Amino acid sequence: MRQLFILVILALLPHRSAADAFPVEIDHIYGSARIEAQPTRVVSLSFIGHDFLLSLGVVPYALRKWYGPFEFGVWPWGQEALGEETPVVMQGEIDIEAIAAMKPDLIVGQWSGMTRREYDLLSQIAPTVASAPGTGDYGMTWQNMLLRLGQATGRSDKAEAVVDRINQRITRVRVDHPEWQGATGIMVWAGTTGAYTEYDIRGKFLSELGFVTPQAIRSQSNLNHAYVKVPDEDLSPIDADVLIWLDSGASVHRLKRLPLRRFMRAYSEGREIYSDLMLSSALSHSSPLSLDYALDTLVPLLEQAMDGDPATEVTSSRAAGILAGGPADDS
Numbered sequence: 087m088r089q090l091f092i093l094v095i096l097a098l099l100p101h102r103s104a105a106d107a108f109p110v111e112i113d114h115i116y117g118s119a120r121i122e123a124q125p126t127r128v129v130s131l132s133f134i135g136h137d138f139l140l141s142l143g144v145v146p147y148a149l150r151k152w153y154g155p156f157e158f159g160v161w162p163w164g165q166e167a168l169g170e171e172t173p174v175v176m177q178g179e180i181d182i183e184a185i186a187a188m189k190p191d192l193i194v195g196q197w198s199g200m201t202r203r204e205y206d207l208l209s210q211i212a213p214t215v216a217s218a219p220g221t222g223d224y225g226m227t228w229q230n231m232l233l234r235l236g237q238a239t240g241r242s243d244k245a246e247a248v249v250d251r252i253n254q255r256i257t258r259v260r261v262d263h264p265e266w267q268g269a270t271g272i273m274v275w276a277g278t279t280g281a282y283t284e285y286d287i288r289g290k291f292l293s294e295l296g297f298v299t300p301q302a303i304r305s306q307s308n309l310n311h312a313y314v315k316v317p318d319e320d321l322s323p324i325d326a327d328v329l330i331w332l333d334s335g336a337s338v339h340r341l342k343r344l345p346l347r348r349f350m351r352a353y354s355e356g357r358e359i360y361s362d363l364m365l366s367s368a369l370s371h372s373s374p375l376s377l378d379y380a381l382d383t384l385v386p387l388l389e390q391a392m393d394g395d396p397a398t399e400v401t402s403s404r405a406a407g408i409l410a411g412g413p414a415d416d417s
Contacts, residue, residue, distance in 0.1 A: 106240040114216040116205045121213045124240035125192035129185055129212075131176075132197040134287075136160065137373030138232050139194070140167035141248055142241045148174035148188055150198070154367060161367055163375045182207045192238060196231050197287075199223050213238075222309040225285050228372050229253070248374045255378075259385055260296050265392060270326035271297030273361075273369065274316070276337035279344070281314045281324050283307035287372040288332070291380070295388070300326050318344060325350040328391045330359045330384075331408075332366040338406050353410050356396045359387045360406040 109122045129148045130136045136149040136159065145168065151159030158175055160168045174188065180200065185193065185208065193214040200208070200216050200223075208214045215238055218226055229249050236245025260267065271292045273282045282288040284299045285307055293299075299307075302323035306314045316323050321344070329352040331341060338360075341347065352358050361369065365383050368376040390400045396410075403409050 106237075106242050108240065110237050112215050112234055112238055113219055115219055115221070116202055116209075116216050119209070119213040119215045119238070121192060121238055123191075125190075125213075125238070127188070127190045128192045128194065128239065129188055129190040131180055131185075131193065131195040131200060132231075134197055134371045134373055135194055135231070135235070136173070137164050137371055137375045138228075138235050139239070140164050141232065141374035142236060142239060142244050143167070144235075144239050144241065145169070145171040146173050147190060148176055148185070150180075151175050151177045161371065161376065162364075163368065163379050164373075167375060180204050180208075182211075186211050194235060194238065196226055196234065197224055220309075222285070222312075224287065224312060225309050226287075227290055228287065228374065228377070232374055252374060252377055255381060256294050259381065260294075263296065263389070263392075265394075266388070267296040269297055269328065269392065270300045271295075271328045271330070272300055272303060272324050272326045273330045273332055274324050275313075276331040276333040276341055279316045279318060279321070279324075281316055282332075283312050283314060285309055286312035288369050291369060291372050291377075292330075297328065300324065318346065321346045321350055325352050326357075328352070328357050328359065328388060330361050330369075332361045332369065333363070333406075334366065335363045338408065341406075341408050348410070354396070356398060356400060356403075356410060357391045358403055358408065359384070359391050359400050360403045360408055362402065362406070365402075 108124060109120055112119045127147045128144060130139055130146040131150050133150060133152040136146050139146050149159060154161060158173055190212045193208050193212050195214060195216050205214055205216055217223060218230055232245050232249055236242040273288045281303045283303055284293050289299060300323060303314050347353055368380040387400055387402055390398050399409060
């Protein structure tokens, strides 16, 4: 099984180059980007792409902040790689005029939601790399995103080394936990009861650990529909072998007030994991910088939830006060 998993991962990755020779051409959903020389002024439009660039030792000239209280939009796992640099911070919609004024020599927009019209304008400013063909706006694996950025920035060796290290760590987790292989697992946003499917970067992470998305969610998902809203009147589609509630910290009261949650097997058997702001953000970024934190934090919680003993408490759920038998929150 281990060898098969490694072969599958390698088959999904772009071909590795022997050297970082320019020019390079990178295909994407809107065509192909030709990069003539190693870029020195990179603008990152991806909501998570700055983590990937920082992992390669590339500090973007400008980055697109997603959310969070941290300066420059860089979470703690990326602070060391950022160092004392002060990139320009963009937020919200893509501002073509502002980007043109920056005079970039490379624009990267994987996991950005970039439209065809935006690409057509941006590609007149500088070589622009959009999502890989056949992946949709947000369907790329973290491995593919990183290796493509390695090619685009002349750091293929570094990208390959990072991918190999993290893949090996994930493989070790799979081998150490055969009981996870084929079990159902789902990450759900606690604020609206929305499930992330295997087409989403969070769902892909669970798949790499060996879990499968419940069939009721799989049947509603596709490449461009990676988030499935689940009605509070029927929570059965997310009643998996392990259910991870992603939260910003603001939805604990809501979880306690979900009436049908108490009828789920995941609740009664102690298979719910509460993911706080930091872990939820690490999983939502699923970047080469955040994945080590995610694995360090989530794997012990998965072990608690998946040990088959309802008496074993999941410590994060205990801390949040959502364990079965706890007091309901009527406030």
